Amino acid sequence: MIKIGVIKEYKKPFDSRSPITPSQSKKLNDSKDFSVSIQESNIRCFSDEEYLSKDVEVCKNLNHCDVIIGIKEIPTNKLLKNKTYLIFSHTIKKQRHNRILLRKIINKKIKLIDYECLTKNNRRVIAFGKHAGIAGAYNSLMGYGIKNGNFKLKRLNKFHSVKKLYNQNRKLKIREPFKVLLTGTGQVSKGSEELLKSFKIKKISIQDFLKKKFKIPTYTVAGSSNYYEHKNKKEFNRSHFYSNPKDYISTFKKFISETDILINGTYWNSNSPRLFEENQLDKNFKIRVIGDITCDINGSIPCTKFASSIEEPFFDYCLKEKKIKKAFSSEEGITMMSIDNLASELPRDSSEYFGQKLTSEVFPLLLKEDEPVIERATITKDGKLLKRYSYLEDYIN
Numbered sequence: 001m002i003k004i005g006v007i008k009e010y011k012k013p014f015d016s017r018s019p020i021t022p023s024q025s026k027k028l029n030d031s032k033d034f035s036v037s038i039q040e041s042n043i044r045c046f047s048d049e050e051y052l053s054k055d056v057e058v059c060k061n062l063n064h065c066d067v068i069i070g071i072k073e074i075p076t077n078k079l080l081k082n083k084t085y086l087i088f089s090h091t092i093k094k095q096r097h098n099r100i101l102l103r104k105i106i107n108k109k110i111k112l113i114d115y116e117c118l119t120k121n122n123r124r125v126i127a128f129g130k131h132a133g134i135a136g137a138y139n140s141l142m143g144y145g146i147k148n149g150n151f152k153l154k155r156l157n158k159f160h161s162v163k164k165l166y167n168q169n170r171k172l173k174i175r176e177p178f179k180v181l182l183t184g185t186g187q188v189s190k191g192s193e194e195l196l197k198s199f200k201i202k203k204i205s206i207q208d209f210l211k212k213k214f215k216i217p218t219y220t221v222a223g224s225s226n227y228y229e230h231k232n233k234k235e236f237n238r239s240h241f242y243s244n245p246k247d248y249i250s251t252f253k254k255f256i257s258e259t260d261i262l263i264n265g266t267y268w269n270s271n272s273p274r275l276f277e278e279n280q281l282d283k284n285f286k287i288r289v290i291g292d293i294t295c296d297i298n299g300s301i302p303c304t305k306f307a308s309s310i311e312e313p314f315f316d317y318c319l320k321e322k323k324i325k326k327a328f329s330s331e332e333g334i335t336m337m338s339i340d341n342l343a344s345e346l347p348r349d350s351s352e353y354f355g356q357k358l359t360s361e362v363f364p365l366l367l368k369e370d371e372p373v374i375e376r377a378t379i380t381k382d383g384k385l386l387k388r389y390s391y392l393e394d395y396i397n
Contacts, residue, residue, distance in 0.1 A: 002363075021348075066084060073088070081108045091392065092114065112379045128343035131353060141174075179220075179260050193219075201216075204219070265294060
């Protein structure tokens with residue numbers, strides 16, 4: 001039997017999501033392969049009482065557990081030696097702020113499994129992408145409504161569930177003829193599209209998006225082949241693009257004059273071309289609101305200078321001065337939304353979705369030895385970086 005412990009979230013601003021719900025915890029306990037303990041918390045979206053009502057142990061510490069699971073990074077002074085941790089460690093891209101965390105994990109001989117690295121057939125097994133997409137698309141529309149003054153949406157914290165959110169959206173009639181561009185075709189984009197459909201916003205083809213005008217709000221979905229091309233005009237190959245992004249250039253310019261709201265959920269790494277460059281941000285740049293769900297700082301969206309917050313979701317990028325300014329301070333500026341923990345705005349629904357994937361697709365793999373999915377996602381073990389992550393050596397030294 002594997003003893004699973006759900007850690008209290010410590011990172012500020014506090015995250016109220018949980019990797020598993022009370023009902024999922026009970027189901028694991030009933031399986032006899034796992035036992036679940038929940039560390040006491042007064043900020044989790046499911047109360048301690050909800051877990052207790054399912055006969056799930058709630059305790060002060062998780063010293064007795066074998067595998068400790070959470071959402072965000074864990075303070076170094078809270079790490080327990082020789083345990084296995086499943087978290088989003090935010091270390092695989094050499095994020096500067098987590099360098100000390102990875103060092104401490106190695107020093108304490110912790111086996112670190114990162115959710116982000118759990119993959120099958122080159123696709124992630126588990127993520128909060130769908131709910132990040134829902135929240136990001138909603139906030140982007142809300143920002144556009146504030147900017148133009150033509151409609152007003154409530155903050156997401158006014159809704160207890162996605163179901164209640166969608167019930168509101170179906171009753172609202174947004175008639176302004178704006179165009180929304182969704183970039184990416186993964187779970188983030190699918191969540192964003194689901195949100196737009198709840199408002200009955202019409203989906204159109206990319207060709208119509210670029211060529212036609214409409215009297216109603218519309219949207220289209222663009223994949224990487226629609227805004228990147230090979231430098232030598234070779235046929236676009238998705239796998240080749242991901243392996244050799246330096247061989248490609250951006251063709252996003254054609255969307256700039258036709259898009260009112262850009263919702264960015266595209267894959268990007270530091271070797272990929274940006275969608276557009278900062279020198280293209282001039283008076284001819286027509287995009288009024290950008291919801292950068294991927295939130296790669298100075299990444300695919302060069303005006304994403306920092307992550308905004310749930311408390312203050314928006315800021316403006318001044319086209320003339322190329323500077324960050326207060327949100328909605330100028331009609332000419334681009335209003336940015338770059339919250340990096342969007343799924344936290346829908347904590348119960350996103351926890352339910354994440355936990356279902358975790359309990360059905362990941363936990364059974366923990367019972368097997370040398371399971372490839374787990375091995376690929378294991379960053380550290382026995383005080384060392386595993387070979388797959390040896391590129392992080394210079395990061396921790």
